[in-house]
Amino acid sequence: MNENGVAAAYGGGPLPDAGMAGPVLAYSSIRAWIVEGRLRPGERLIEARIAAELKLSRTPVREAVRMLAADGLVVTERNRGAVVRSLGRQDVLDLYELRARLESYAAELAASRAAAGDIAAIDDGIRDFGRAIRRRDLDHLERTRLIGEANRRVHAAIIAASGHARLAHLLSSAVDAPLVFEALHEFTNNELARSNLFHQLIRDTIAKGEPVRAAQLMHEHIMQGRDRILRSLDA
Amino acid sequence: MNENGVAAAYGGGPLPDAGMAGPVLAYSSIRAWIVEGRLRPGERLIEARIAAELKLSRTPVREAVRMLAADGLVVTERNRGAVVRSLGRQDVLDLYELRARLESYAAELAASRAAAGDIAAIDDGIRDFGRAIRRRDLDHLERTRLIGEANRRVHAAIIAASGHARLAHLLSSAVDAPLVFEALHEFTNNELARSNLFHQLIRDTIAKGEPVRAAQLMHEHIMQGRDRILRSLDA
DNA sequence: GATCTCCGGATTGTGTGCAATATGTGTCCA
DNA sequence: TGGACACATATTGCACACAATCCGGAGATC
Numbered sequence: 420m421n422e423n424g425v426a427a428a429y430g431g432g433p434l435p436d437a438g439m440a441g442p443v444l445a446y447s448s449i450r451a452w453i454v455e456g457r458l459r460p461g462e463r464l465i466e467a468r469i470a471a472e473l474k475l476s477r478t479p480v481r482e483a484v485r486m487l488a489a490d491g492l493v494v495t496e497r498n499r500g501a502v503v504r505s506l507g508r509q510d511v512l513d514l515y516e517l518r519a520r521l522e523s524y525a526a527e528l529a530a531s532r533a534a535a536g537d538i539a540a541i542d543d544g545i546r547d548f549g550r551a552i553r554r555r556d557l558d559h560l561e562r563t564r565l566i567g568e569a570n571r572r573v574h575a576a577i578i579a580a581s582g583h584a585r586l587a588h589l590l591s592s593a594v595d596a597p598l599v600f601e602a603l604h605e606f607t608n609n610e611l612a613r614s615n616l617f618h619q620l621i622r623d624t625i626a627k628g629e630p631v632r633a634a635q636l637m638h639e640h641i642m643q644g645r646d647r648i649l650r651s652l653d654a
Numbered sequence: 655m656n657e658n659g660v661a662a663a664y665g666g667g668p669l670p671d672a673g674m675a676g677p678v679l680a681y682s683s684i685r686a687w688i689v690e691g692r693l694r695p696g697e698r699l700i701e702a703r704i705a706a707e708l709k710l711s712r713t714p715v716r717e718a719v720r721m722l723a724a725d726g727l728v729v730t731e732r733n734r735g736a737v738v739r740s741l742g743r744q745d746v747l748d749l750y751e752l753r754a755r756l757e758s759y760a761a762e763l764a765a766s767r768a769a770a771g772d773i774a775a776i777d778d779g780i781r782d783f784g785r786a787i788r789r790r791d792l793d794h795l796e797r798t799r800l801i802g803e804a805n806r807r808v809h810a811a812i813i814a815a816s817g818h819a820r821l822a823h824l825l826s827s828a829v830d831a832p833l834v835f836e837a838l839h840e841f842t843n844n845e846l847a848r849s850n851l852f853h854q855l856i857r858d859t860i861a862k863g864e865p866v867r868a869a870q871l872m873h874e875h876i877m878q879g880r881d882r883i884l885r886s887l888d889a
Numbered sequence: 890g891a892t893c894t895c896c897g898g899a900t901t902g903t904g905t906g907c908a909a910t911a912t913g914t915g916t917c918c919a
Numbered sequence: 920t921g922g923a924c925a926c927a928t929a930t931t932g933c934a935c936a937c938a939a940t941c942c943g944g945a946g947a948t949c
Contacts, residue, residue, distance in 0.1 A: 440732065441903070465930070476904040481931090485717060489724035491823055497675065498910045498931055513818050517759075524755060583748045588726055589824055676933070700900070711934040716901090733901055733940050 441479030446486050448473060453492055453503055454597045455564070460505030464493060492597070508652060511598065515645035519638045521590055522574065526621055526637035528581035530630040537580035541622050544573035548618060552611040563604050566611065570603065573618050577637075580625065602644050605651045613643070676714030681721050683708060688727055688738055689832045690799070695740030699728060727832070743887060746833065750880035754873045756825055757809065761856055761872035763816035765865040772815035776857050779808035783853060787846040798839050801846065805838065808853050812872075815860065837879050840886045848878070 439447065449469065452458045464487075470480045484501050487493045493501040506514070529537065548569035554562050578587045606614070617640040624633040674682065684704065687693045699722075705715045719736050722728045728736040741749070764772065783804035789797055813822045841849070852875040859868040 463930095467930075477931090478903055478905090482717075482720060485720060486724060489721060491820060499912095500931060510819070514820055517818070517821055517824075520755065520759060524752075583752070584745070585726060585749055586752055589752075698900095702900075712901090713933055713935090734942095735901060 441475050442482040442486070445469065445473055445475060445480045445483035449483055449487060450490075450492065453487075454600045455560075456597070456601070458503050460503050462503050464501040464503070466500070506598070508649070511645070511648055511652065514598065515641060515648070518590070519641040519645070521586065522578070522641060523634040523638040525578045525581040525583065525586055525590065526625065527630040527634040528583055528586075529577050530625045530628055530633040532582045533580040533625055537576065538622070538626050540576040541573060541580065541618075541625070544569055544576050545615070545618050545622060548573055549615055552608070552615060559604075563600070566606075567600050567603050570599070570614070577621065577625065598648055599644065601651070602648045605647060610643075610647065614640070617643070676710050677717040677721070680704065680708055680710060680715045680718035684718055684722060685727065688722075689835045690795075691832070691836070693738050695738045697738050699736045699738070701735070741833070743884070746880070746883055746887065749833065750876060750883070753825070754876040754880070756821065757813070757876060758869040758873040760813045760816040760818065760821055760825065761860065762865040762869040763818055763821075764812050765860045765863050765868040767817045768815040768860055772811065773857070773861050775811040775814065776808060776853075776860070779804055779811050780850070780853050780857060783808055784850055787843070787850060794839075798835070802835050802838050805834070805849070812856065812860065833883055834879070836886070837883045840882060845878075845882065849875070852878070 449458070449464065458464070464484055466477045466480050466484065469484075470477045473480065484493065484495070488495045488501060492504060494504050495501040548566065551562065551565040551569045554565065557565065575591075578590055581587070603611075617636060621633055621636045621640065624636060684693070684699065693699070699719055701712045701715050701719065704719075705712045708715065719728065719730070723730045723736060727739060729739050730736040783801065786797065786800040786804045789800065792800065810826075813825055816822070838846075852871060856868055856871045856875065859871060
């Protein structure tokens with residue numbers, strides 16, 4: 420596996436339940452609310468209300484809101500608090516192009532640097548992704564959540580395998596997640612199977628140490644996600 | 655000029671003086687201390703001490719420290735506070751490669767998107783950079799500070815011209831600054847003149863709308879900075 | 890002599906109060 | 920009727936107090 424916190428990065432981390440510390444609990448909860456659409460773009464985040472709901476004081480909530488602002492998930496204005504960021508078509512285009520460049524760079528590095536343990540971690544994610552898309556016993560939201568979590572782990576494992584701590588940090592905090600979730604929500608079964616295929620292709624090129632192919636596949640994979648988003652945005 | 659906050663990004667912004675609000679003052683001050691080396695890598699940031707020095711309470715200082723942590727300038731551990739991040743040789747290599755990729759992307763976009771006002775802003779920065787490197791009436795630190803500020807403005811103007819808000823945010827918060835400052839500190843006059851030349855070349859390719867050349871020149875420009883850093887790191 | 894335990898100081902984490910600021914609403918006047 | 924002003928309310932910004940936690944050292948024990 421790789422150095423310090425690299426593996427922990429990417430996405431909001433595990434589900435917002437367990438006995439987490441205050442700010443972390445608040446951060447994960449709010450992030451999940453935004454990612455899953457319970458908080459819509461443009462909606463205000465009111466510290467006191469959130470604090471009451473999570474049974475915390477305003478202090479840790481405040482901290483969490485600021486972290487989300489640093490991530491770019493919400494925008495804040497002095498004395499006016501935070502609102503969920505809303506994204507126009509151009510923003511989506513820009514965001515996905517950026518994510519494609521960063522993650523294909525991560526895949527490129529992973530292909531040069533990955534150790535056996537890194538590959539194993541990617542495989543775990545891919546296995547869970549495959550299982551999740553075959554689940555028929557869950558409602559749509561719950562299944563999407565499961566798929567999203569597995570998808571997150573696949574990408575996180577690849578990024579961790581890159582061994583580039585700062586890149587991992589950037590991708591974890593700055594790159595969208597609401598969009599990814601929304602995209603998955605709309606995926607047909609064919610599209611999910613295609614994602615699964617690309618995960619495997621990327622995994623293989625990384626394992627074989629072929630940086631250029633890994634990068635190209637990752638770029639394409641993310642562009643497919645972008646196109647899916649744009650299609651549902653237009654509808 | 656470009657949309658919303660894009661132009662304001664990159665680096666810590668203006669010098670930490672004027673009548674700024676609490677957290678912003680704290681953020682800028684601490685950032686400057688780190689960038690200019692008054693706080694060395696590995697050193698602890700003690701909230702109470704900083705609050706006393708800036709005549710604030712711990713609350714805004716705490717917020718500023720968390721912002722710096724989000725930027726990756728300091729690392730925090732629960733119940734143990736924040737210490738200035740220290741970078742090994744590999745970190746420097748990774749960081750500069752990342753910065754080169756992001757900023758050359760910015761230059762590429764700028765070459766496609768820049769408006770007349772954007773070019774004018776770049777020109778302003780270049781003019782000040784040229785003036786700063788010719789100054790002989792200042793001590794070394796003060797001159798470096800001036801050069802650094804002008805350099806920051808050149809790069810910020812190019813990034814603003816890219817019109818990519820998220821990219822600007824990433825570059826402003828995530829990419830180093832202590833390294834840039836340190837690099838400038840060690841630059842010979844020849845090297846400063848070369849930087850100035852590259853700024854102009856990049857500016858011209860952007861103005862003429864040649865994305866590929868702009869990106870390549872920016873990549874090279876940043877790699878030159880990286881090599882300078884590595885040389886002084888080895889000494 | 891080495892290691893373990895416990896204690897005290899230092900520092901961060903969290904809760905809460907009050908002041909500063911923005912927003913919405915009603916009223917008055919043209 | 921429409922607009923401007925003033926006030927009431929909602930919300931954030933900052934300060935401070937107290938609780939939780941960590942770290943280093945002194946002393947005890949083997």
